[in-house]
Amino acid sequence: MVKASKALDRVLVLEMVRVTEAAAIAASTLIGRGNEKAADHAAVEAMRAAFNELEFDGTVVIGEGERDEAPMLYIGEKVGTGKGPKIDIALDPLEGTTITAKAGPNALAVLAIAEQGGLLNAPDVYMDKLAIGPGYEEGTVGLDKTPTENVKALAKAKGVQPHEIIACVLDRPRHEKLIAELREIGCGIMLIPDGDVAGVIAVTDPDTTVDIYMGSGGAPEGVLAAAALSCVGGQFQGRLLFRNDDEKARAKRWGVTDLDRIYHLRDLVKGDAIFAATGVTDGSLLEGVKRRKGGCITTESVVMRASTGTVRWVKGEHHPG
Numbered sequence: 015m016v017k018a019s020k021a022l023d024r025v026l027v028l029e030m031v032r033v034t035e036a037a038a039i040a041a042s043t044l045i046g047r048g049n050e051k052a053a054d055h056a057a058v059e060a061m062r063a064a065f066n067e068l069e070f071d072g073t074v075v076i077g078e079g080e081r082d083e084a085p086m087l088y089i090g091e092k093v094g095t096g097k098g099p100k101i102d103i104a105l106d107p108l109e110g111t112t113i114t115a116k117a118g119p120n121a122l123a124v125l126a127i128a129e130q131g132g133l134l135n136a137p138d139v140y141m142d143k144l145a146i147g148p149g150y151e152e153g154t155v156g157l158d159k160t161p162t163e164n165v166k167a168l169a170k171a172k173g174v175q176p177h178e179i180i181a182c183v184l185d186r187p188r189h190e191k192l193i194a195e196l197r198e199i200g201c202g203i204m205l206i207p208d209g210d211v212a213g214v215i216a217v218t219d220p221d222t223t224v225d226i227y228m229g230s231g232g233a234p235e236g237v238l239a240a241a242a243l244s245c246v247g248g249q250f251q252g253r254l255l256f257r258n259d260d261e262k263a264r265a266k267r268w269g270v271t272d273l274d275r276i277y278h279l280r281d282l283v284k285g286d287a288i289f290a291a292t293g294v295t296d297g298s299l300l301e302g303v304k305r306r307k308g309g310c311i312t313t314e315s316v317v318m319r320a321s322t323g324t325v326r327w328v329k330g331e332h333h334p335g
Contacts (some may be wrong), residue, residue, distance in 0.1 A: 016244070018321035019286035021099035021129045029068055030125060030290035031315045031328050036293050037061040037107045037123035038292035039311055039332065042303035045295060046117035053114045057107035057123055057294075062086050065093040065103075072127075075135045076104035076234040089135070098131040104238050110209040113295060120212040121299030126241030128287040130153045135276065140255040142232035143210070147217040148247035157251045157276050161192055163227060165201050168226055180204055182213045182224045189229050196228075212299055215291075216237035218311050222256040222298045230255055240282040242289040245318030246325060252277045286321040309334035 040060035044053035057077060065072060072094040073117035087093075087105060094101070103125060108114060110121030119321040126133065144157050145166060154171045170174045177200030182190050185205040196203055204224055206213050210231035216224040233254055240250045253276050256262045262273060292315040293300030301314040313330040 016286050016320050017250045019129050019132075021101060021323075022107070022127065022286050022288055022293055022319070023099070026068075026070070026127065027288055027301050027317055027319055027326070028328075030127065030288055031317050032294070032298075033068075034063055034123040034125060034290045034292035034315050035066040035330055036064040038294045038303055038313060041121070041123065041294050043335075045114055045302075048115050050111040050115045054108045054111045058087050061105065061107040062093065062125065063127075065122070066275070068094045070094040070098040071096050071102045072101045072103050072234055074105065075102045076237055077135050078107075079138060101127050102133045103127050103128055104133050104234065104241065106211065106235065106238060107210045108294065109235065109238075110294070112209045117295060118207060118283070120206065120209040120299070120301070121294035122209065122212055122291045122297070122300065123294060124238055124289075124291045125209055125236050126285060126287055126289045128241070129285055132287060134282045134285045135268050136233040136237050136282075137254070137261070137268045137270060139233050139261045139265060140230045140257070141236040141252045142230045142255055143214065143236050143239075143250070143252050144226070144228055145214045145217050145218075145239065145243060145250045146184070149169060150249065152249065154249075155226065155249070157253050164226065164228070165196065165199060172225065172265055176201055179225045180223050182206060182216055182227045182232055183209055183229045184208070184213065186229075192229055209297075211235050211239050211291075212240075212255075212297055214250070215242045218243065218248050218300055221297065224298075240279055241287045241320075242291075242318060244283045244287055245289055245320045245323065247323070248279075250279045250282070251283075252282065256292075262290055274279050283320070286319070288317065288319050291315060291316040302332055
């Protein structure tokens, strides 16, 4: 268990839920409307407004892109009142813009906070990711092993056969070889269309039946998922992937010197952290936003804290007025 942070006051745990709820409710008005940009913009505006009501000196370290790419919640933007503890923030106001536009499953409003310097400022490139849930010896799986070796090692640690393991993988052409190798050994695969933060977090909840997450996705989303795993004792490894010299140069601007480094959980999230997520659409982890007769809106969220290992499931009812 990590040491409790003096900066992360207990009150902030529920305040973070209010922030993700605001973003999720705003995005939900665009579910199924086919407009990804509008849904994302609504979530961003609502999250920023909610942040600016909070008594802290917050800095976005993982956000909507660099300043010239995003009008708000960009990397380096200050949020909050400017008074109180200095907080680093990783966020994705709408993780699953395409999902939301198409009314698919597992869209989330997500954020993580830590003390200043506690979250890796990951460049906006791809990351090869590997994650398992709590209860396994450190080093059970690793990016230095093949997918087959990792499935067999996890199966042995779980006390089952490899064909009884379920892997979650993003459904992308780049994962064709990975999927073929997993199926060759009989491993079950849960293919997801988008939303790999939810995919990684799924390994922490036995009800999802997911044992391991494999494959590449966004590096910023990797840090967000690692923050969640840091709260419940899971394992995560990530390695940055670069498609061209421009991406390598971008990484170096953010202080990345070893381009082949394998990052472990505590490299990505140092010390205490709070993770919060609210469902936008229904998913394996959370129910989505629902609008009831009379104007009542219901939400479902999860909030976790690393220093206490506490996981809270929060059902919200938001009445008009």
